[in-house]
Amino acid sequence: xxxxxxxxxxxxxxxxxxxxxxxxxxxxxxxxxxxxxxxxxxxxxxxxxxxxxxxxxxxxxxxxxxxxxxxxxxxxxxxxxxxxxxxxxxxxxxxxxxxxxxxxxxxxxxxxxxxxxxxxxxxxxxxxxxxxxxxxxxxxxxxxxxxxxxxxxxxxxxxxxxxxxxxxxxxxxxxxxxxxxxxxxxxxxxxxxxxxxxxxxxxxxxxxxxxxxxxxxxxxxxxxxxxxxxxxxxxxxxxxxxxxxxxxxxxxxxxxxxxxxxxxxxxxxxxxxxxxxxxxxxxxxxxxxxxxxxxxxxxxxxxxxxxxxxxxxxxxxxxxxxxxxxxxxxxxxxxxxxxxxxxxxxxxxxxxxxxxxxxxxxxxxxxxxxxxxxxxxxxxxxxxxxxxxxxxxxxxxxxxxxxxxxxxxxxxxxxxxxxxxxxxxxxxxxxxxxxxxxxxxxxxxxxxxxxxxxxxxxxxxxxxxxxxxxxxxxxxxxxxxxxxxxxxxxxxxxxxxxxxxxxxxxxxxxxx
Numbered sequence: 001x002x003x004x005x006x007x008x009x010x011x012x013x014x015x016x017x018x019x020x021x022x023x024x025x026x027x028x029x030x031x032x033x034x035x036x037x038x039x040x041x042x043x044x045x046x047x048x049x050x051x052x053x054x055x056x057x058x059x060x061x062x063x064x065x066x067x068x069x070x071x072x073x074x075x076x077x078x079x080x081x082x083x084x085x086x087x088x089x090x091x092x093x094x095x096x097x098x099x100x101x102x103x104x105x106x107x108x109x110x111x112x113x114x115x116x117x118x119x120x121x122x123x124x125x126x127x128x129x130x131x132x133x134x135x136x137x138x139x140x141x142x143x144x145x146x147x148x149x150x151x152x153x154x155x156x157x158x159x160x161x162x163x164x165x166x167x168x169x170x171x172x173x174x175x176x177x178x179x180x181x182x183x184x185x186x187x188x189x190x191x192x193x194x195x196x197x198x199x200x201x202x203x204x205x206x207x208x209x210x211x212x213x214x215x216x217x218x219x220x221x222x223x224x225x226x227x228x229x230x231x232x233x234x235x236x237x238x239x240x241x242x243x244x245x246x247x248x249x250x251x252x253x254x255x256x257x258x259x260x261x262x263x264x265x266x267x268x269x270x271x272x273x274x275x276x277x278x279x280x281x282x283x284x285x286x287x288x289x290x291x292x293x294x295x296x297x298x299x300x301x302x303x304x305x306x307x308x309x310x311x312x313x314x315x316x317x318x319x320x321x322x323x324x325x326x327x328x329x330x331x332x333x334x335x336x337x338x339x340x341x342x343x344x345x346x347x348x349x350x351x352x353x354x355x356x357x358x359x360x361x362x363x364x365x366x367x368x369x370x371x372x373x374x375x376x377x378x379x380x381x382x383x384x385x386x387x388x389x390x391x392x393x394x395x396x397x398x399x400x401x402x403x404x405x406x407x408x409x410x411x412x413x414x415x416x417x418x419x420x421x422x423x424x425x426x427x428x429x430x431x432x433x434x435x436x437x438x439x440x441x442x443x444x445x446x447x448x449x450x451x452x453x454x455x456x457x458x459x460x461x462x463x464x465x466x467x468x469x470x471x472x473x474x475x476x477x478x479x480x481x482x483x484x485x486x487x488x489x490x491x492x493x494x495x496x497x498x499x500x501x502x503x504x505x506x507x508x509x510x511x512x
Contacts, residue, residue, distance in 0.1 A: 002021065002023045003084035004019055004020070005019075005083075005089070006082070007067075007103065008123040009072055012338055012339060013248075013252055014125045018067075018068070019067075020065060020079070021065065022086035023065075023090065024059050024063055024065075024263060028060065028062060029062050030044060031063070031329070032044070033065070033066045034067030036073075038271075040076070043077065046107075047108060049110040052089075054159060063090070075115075076118070078106060080107050081106035083305060085163070088302045094167060095167050100493045102132060102154075103123070103127045103135040103136075105120070112432050114156055115233065116138050117137065118256070120137055120254055121145060121147070123135065124148040124151060125251075132151070134151060134154060135152075136165070138155065140261040141261075143177055143359070144254060147247075154175070155453060156171040156172060163352060177367065182267070183264075187240045188410065194407060198406065199399035200395060204412070206502055208416060209482055210387070211238050211239075211412075212420065212484065213419070213421035213436035215437045215477065215481065216387050216388070216437070218349065218389050219348040219503065220392065220505070221351070221392030222362070223350060226395060231304050232273075232304070237413045238302075240269075240417075243264070245300045246341065249270060250301055253297065255292060270300065272297050272298040273303075280312070280318055282294060283315050290337045293328070295480040296341050298340055298343040304381060315377070319385075322343075326341060326438075345385070345386065347502070349378075351371065351374075353371075361394075391504050418485075422434055426447060430484040436448075436477050437481075444473060449491070450476070451491075454495075457500075471503050475496065
């Protein structure tokens with residue numbers, strides 16, 4: 001008897017339909033074909049044990065299973081459930097009338113319980129697009145998949161529930177999630193707030209500008225000056241995720257298996273802070289079975305690199321292309337996988353090996369050559385992609401002892417949202433451009449052209465402060481954001497002056 005059961009394979013952040021064909025005939029052999037990997041081949045032992053514990057038996061006939069299309073490699077243990085149901089249906093233990101209306105995925109334990117899988121959300125999206133009535137998955141993944149509307153999502157605890165469901169002996173309760181209500185309810189709650197920060201008004205202003213325009217930023221300062229503390233509060237002033245952005249971000253985390261059990265849509269922008277010992281593959285994604293890396297997990301959010309010069313140089317250099325293209329392509333012999341990587345780079349570093357160069361009270365023990373060598377660990381092309389370079393000075397005692405709270409994140413966020421709305425209206429008809437940081441040269445000439453006084457100021461600053469030519473475009477982008485924050489249609493000289501002040505590392509004499 002020939003039976004067809006439907007599953008899915010995840011490629012990149014999208015799912016592909018897998019048709020599992022099971023044929024029973026006379027004999028006693030078992031064949032599994034269709035390019036399965038080792039984990040899929042080992043499913044036979046897991047299925048055998050799970051069925052025996054729950055009082056069922058695999059048909060003792062000749063069983064041939066084909067996983068089509070056969071040119072796509074099937075990876076992982078999530079095919080246990082559809083394989084088991086397919087074999088039982090071929091042996092007429094499970095009724096097959098409703099199998100073509102549902103998509104099945106789940107890993108089996110030896111006692112028949114279902115373990116969570118990766119990629120439940122893209123699988124659910126694909127199932128709805130292909131017209132399936134519903135999907136049956138492990139209960140731990142049910143809320144994640146239930147954010148997809150117009151699709152019945154059934155979460156099962158064990159294989160016996162699934163068998164009884166298809167035989168009509170037991171009903172499974174579909175999981176219902178009020179996606180919009182949950183999503184908007186959690187958008188404005190943050191553990192860290194800028195009201196806790198004492199002093200550092202210039203740095204908070206720079207972070208506000210960076211958030212308003214989507215600019216990359218680097219903080220340079222002595223140990224204990226508050227670089228990491230400030231960076232970790234940056235998500236609290238970023239504009240909230242749109243529903244479409246949240247869905248795309250959740251898909252990436254679902255594919256990577258980073259969603260916690262019972263989680264629906266991600267409602268806050270991601271904040272990823274990998275350790276400086278991270279490998280190139282872990283940063284960009286890839287591996288034998290490609291998975292999203294840190295830059296993709298930070299999509300629509302922040303990638304925070306603390307102690308930037310301590311990262312391996314090859315790891316830093318691979319960031320250059322994603323920072324420009326806002327995507328990363330993983331190339332393998334048989335296929336290419338593309339992951340989105342539109343993130344905001346936030347980095348911090350000490351100014352020298354000892355950490356006290358330019359410190360107001362402590363003496364630096366490094367020679368000018370050592371300071372320059374330390375800064376040179378960050379290549380010019382990478383530094384070229386960082387719009388704001390801010391020196392963080394330690395807070396004096398008087399400000400630390402001040403009991404008055406600083407400006408709350410909610411107030412700063414309101415200004416950031418207003419500036420982003422201005423940019424959304426400006427770039428409505430331009431695909432792929434959403435904020436000032438993404439402007440190209442053509443858009444700069446249209447929207448960031450200073451007047452004669454501003455051009456004279458910019459020319460004077462570049463000559464007197466020895467700013468490099470690469471700083472020109474960055475200054476214009478940042479000044480456009482500052483003007484948007486001020487509600488100004490035109491870029492004024494005061495906006496340019498502030499933007500020029502955010503280019504510390506471009507000054508030739510900064511490192512002595």
